[in-house]
Amino acid sequence: MNARSVIDGDMARTTGSHSDITGPRIREVALRLFAAEGYAAVSMRKIAAEVGVQAGALYNYTPDKQSLLFDLMHGHMEDLLAARAQAGTAGTPTDRLEAFTRFHISYHEERPHEIFIAYMELRNLTPENFVVIEGLRGKYEDELSGILRAGVESGEFTLVDPRVATRAIISMLNGVTTWYRREGRLSLTDVETIYWDMVRKAVGA
Amino acid sequence: MNARSVIDGDMARTTGSHSDITGPRIREVALRLFAAEGYAAVSMRKIAAEVGVQAGALYNYTPDKQSLLFDLMHGHMEDLLAARAQAGTAGTPTDRLEAFTRFHISYHEERPHEIFIAYMELRNLTPENFVVIEGLRGKYEDELSGILRAGVESGEFTLVDPRVATRAIISMLNGVTTWYRREGRLSLTDVETIYWDMVRKAVGA
DNA sequence: GTCTATAGAGTGATAGAC
DNA sequence: GTCTATCACTCTATAGAC
Structure with a gap:
């Protein structure tokens, strides 16, 4: 069990499968970071880190x-x-x-x-x-x-x-x-x- | 004679010596670009290109x-x-x-x-x-x-x-x-x- | 004072394993 | 759906030639 699972309270699910929660989380984190630091200053890796996934996973939810x-x-x-x-x-x-x-x-x-x-x-x-x-x-x-x-x-x-x-x-x-x-x-x-x-x-x- | 010399109208001077004009130009260009595109979105190379010098030359005028x-x-x-x-x-x-x-x-x-x-x-x-x-x-x-x-x-x-x-x-x-x-x-x-x-x-x- | 060249880190985005 | 690994650049900043 990884740290994210604890946060999610999502213990029964397959390890890397969180489509219902990850999508909204990405938007939520991106919104907060864009507002706080500005779009250009926020990297995809930073968003991914705060969401609790690797950068590559973001591209399942947004083309860019x-x-x-x-x-x-x-x-x-x-x-x-x-x-x-x-x-x-x-x-x-x-x-x-x-x-x-x-x-x-x-x-x-x-x-x-x-x-x-x-x-x-x-x-x-x-x-x-x-x-x-x-x-x-x-x-x-x-x-x-x-x-x-x-x-x-x-x-x-x-x-x-x-x-x-x-x-x-x-x-x-x-x-x-x-x-x-x-x-x-x-x-x-x-x-x-x-x-x-x-x-x-x-x-x- | 390079293109910049023509723009400057500064033909008598040694090729790469423009301390009196380059400093203000850098500030002027940086100001305009920061206002138009935002600090984080503007690279030092972009500023240098608009001033008409190489990126390294900027560091004669600003530490960073x-x-x-x-x-x-x-x-x-x-x-x-x-x-x-x-x-x-x-x-x-x-x-x-x-x-x-x-x-x-x-x-x-x-x-x-x-x-x-x-x-x-x-x-x-x-x-x-x-x-x-x-x-x-x-x-x-x-x-x-x-x-x-x-x-x-x-x-x-x-x-x-x-x-x-x-x-x-x-x-x-x-x-x-x-x-x-x-x-x-x-x-x-x-x-x-x-x-x-x-x-x-x-x-x- | 400006150049070329480069170090060293970071960037967006993709491929393929699981 | 997420991971690891990586490609191909771009970034800031510095070193050393001229």
């Missing part, structure tokens, strides 16, 4: 390192858009802006690494992969743009330039990833409230 | 790759703090906040790459180097924190949490690096005005 990054980012963007579609999109522009702001921040609770790599690792995607991810990012940001434009048209918001305001708000909200820690002095709900207060005032609502 | 990154970031932070000290720090908290906001954005005009790597490449610093840069970053952010606290105390600003507001505003302002291009539809002065409008309202001034 680039696909690993792309799949993580792509899965994240799909999940983000799906979760966003479930969240509140009704009401006045102010209501919708509050829903968007709180949604984006609350999404950090379970997926802080995903949000972090989604905006930090874009430059490490191949051109073809970049186009796909950038398209999904655009879809997400367009939701915010739409809210801001609607608010300006209805007179609820006073914004000089809604396009730039979109970028500014997204940057501000994404910044949460760089300092928020679950064990810190503030809960994520506190953070939501503080940011919503600033966003609401910033747009003039 | 890490020092190159550190020197760029350290020089930038020193320059940023020095330039900031020259800018307006008088008046009401609102005046001071406007000066800080405009200063930070206008600094993108000449040093967009420096600002970008200063917040993107922190994780690629060795622990000892990280401590130094993080200390300088703290000094800079403390200036903003001080302004926000003063504004809250004087009743000019309405902020739930000035510490979080500092992070939020810094993130928002740094976000300019991710989308602003000199050849775009807006001048940096336009951007200053748009951001200052949002910051001013966000703090409740």
Whole structure:
């Protein structure tokens, strides 16, 4: 019995057969390492070592390192858009802006690494992969743009330039990833409230 | 005569002697490549190739790759703090906040790459180097924190949490690096005005 | 100061045994 | 499905000629 079997609690299985657990573990470890050290600084051997397999075994789950990054980012963007579609999109522009702001921040609770790599690792995607991810990012940001434009048209918001305001708000909200820690002095709900207060005032609502 | 001599316009000099020009060129190229592709993804050979020398020649100017990154970031932070000290720090908290906001954005005009790597490449610093840069970053952010606290105390600003507001505003302002291009539809002065409008309202001034 | 050459370690990815 | 072993490079950094 090797060390990994103990960790898995998987004592009855054939020695080297863990397809159901290894796949998710690889994604999990890669996500954490990419977020902590950056895609380019993380080797396949390092990922394998933390998973508890040899480097060659990774290639049963991913054709190459680039696909690993792309799949993580792509899965994240799909999940983000799906979760966003479930969240509140009704009401006045102010209501919708509050829903968007709180949604984006609350999404950090379970997926802080995903949000972090989604905006930090874009430059490490191949051109073809970049186009796909950038398209999904655009879809997400367009939701915010739409809210801001609607608010300006209805007179609820006073914004000089809604396009730039979109970028500014997204940057501000994404910044949460760089300092928020679950064990810190503030809960994520506190953070939501503080940011919503600033966003609401910033747009003039 | 080699190709580099033609580029330099430096035809009278001994073949391989360019200490006065090569040093700055290395820093310039490294800065641009680190900003575009990330420190870990850029090799010394790639820097050397763009400068127009062989990789070994770089080590006449830097003891190692890490020092190159550190020197760029350290020089930038020193320059940023020095330039900031020259800018307006008088008046009401609102005046001071406007000066800080405009200063930070206008600094993108000449040093967009420096600002970008200063917040993107922190994780690629060795622990000892990280401590130094993080200390300088703290000094800079403390200036903003001080302004926000003063504004809250004087009743000019309405902020739930000035510490979080500092992070939020810094993130928002740094976000300019991710989308602003000199050849775009807006001048940096336009951007200053748009951001200052949002910051001013966000703090409740 | 720059060159060529190279040491020594590490890289992504593959082949074949089990 | 995982292992060991390895290919073919690339990496940082150094040594010594010029």
